[in-house]
Amino acid sequence: MKKLYCFDFDGTLTYKDTMFMYLRFYDPVKFRLQFLKHIPLFVLLKLKLADTEKVKKSFIGSILKGQTQEKIEKKSRQFFEHCYPKIIRENALDFIHNIDRENTESFLVTASLDIWAKPFAEAFQMQLVATKAEFKNGIFTGNFIGRNCNGKEKLIRIQAEIINRKYDKIIAFGDTSGDRPMLQWANEGHYQFFH
Numbered sequence: 001m002k003k004l005y006c007f008d009f010d011g012t013l014t015y016k017d018t019m020f021m022y023l024r025f026y027d028p029v030k031f032r033l034q035f036l037k038h039i040p041l042f043v044l045l046k047l048k049l050a051d052t053e054k055v056k057k058s059f060i061g062s063i064l065k066g067q068t069q070e071k072i073e074k075k076s077r078q079f080f081e082h083c084y085p086k087i088i089r090e091n092a093l094d095f096i097h098n099i100d101r102e103n104t105e106s107f108l109v110t111a112s113l114d115i116w117a118k119p120f121a122e123a124f125q126m127q128l129v130a131t132k133a134e135f136k137n138g139i140f141t142g143n144f145i146g147r148n149c150n151g152k153e154k155l156i157r158i159q160a161e162i163i164n165r166k167y168d169k170i171i172a173f174g175d176t177s178g179d180r181p182m183l184q185w186a187n188e189g190h191y192q193f194f195h
Helices: 018-026 027-047 051-066 069-083 089-095 115-122 152-161 176-184
Strands: 003-008 106-111 129-134 139-147 170-173 188-191
Touching: 003 176, 018 027, 018 051, 018 106, 018 115, 027 051, 027 089, 051 139, 051 170, 069 115, 069 139, 106 115, 115 129, 129 152, 129 170, 170 176, 176 188
Parallel strands: 003 106, 003 170, 106 129, 170 188
Antiparallel strands: 129 139
16 A cells, blocks of 8 residues: 655644744844844744744844855754754654654655755655745845745645555654644544644
8 A cells, every 4th residue: 555644843742943043043143133032023923923934034134134045955954963853753753763654655745944954854764845945046045945844835735746656554743733624635634633
């Protein structure tokens, strides 16, 4: 039986949101300063009075915009080495290690940027479906390629990846409302399964 697993990353497989962790790791001083500047936007976000994608771009861009792809990738590898496996839920790690790789494909489906999620996807032996960072001439522009990979966009991206592929069962794991479309679409949707 051919299966597809779709795993959300932040909160589902990890104990914490990796965006804040990564940006703090990348530049602690700039992170503190930009976090304070962005508090009003974070408050508006909580009150659902601001657009998630715009706030996310603004915050990430305030720290990483203008940085070289080489430096970002190096920091992403260091971040992975610093955090793995301690930020991953133990039962999630056990589950991933026991996946039947011959009959199963696995996707790491995340709103996190590909730049810091990629080393985790590689360690999990999963295909990465993530928000894509835009680089021009080897420099991060502060923008994304396409939309933030959350909510309905997660499902759109998965469906684009599996076009012309057949599965007997699709199983999805998530922990927030941003995972709901993916969980409802799958044959089996598991909410906070590893909590």
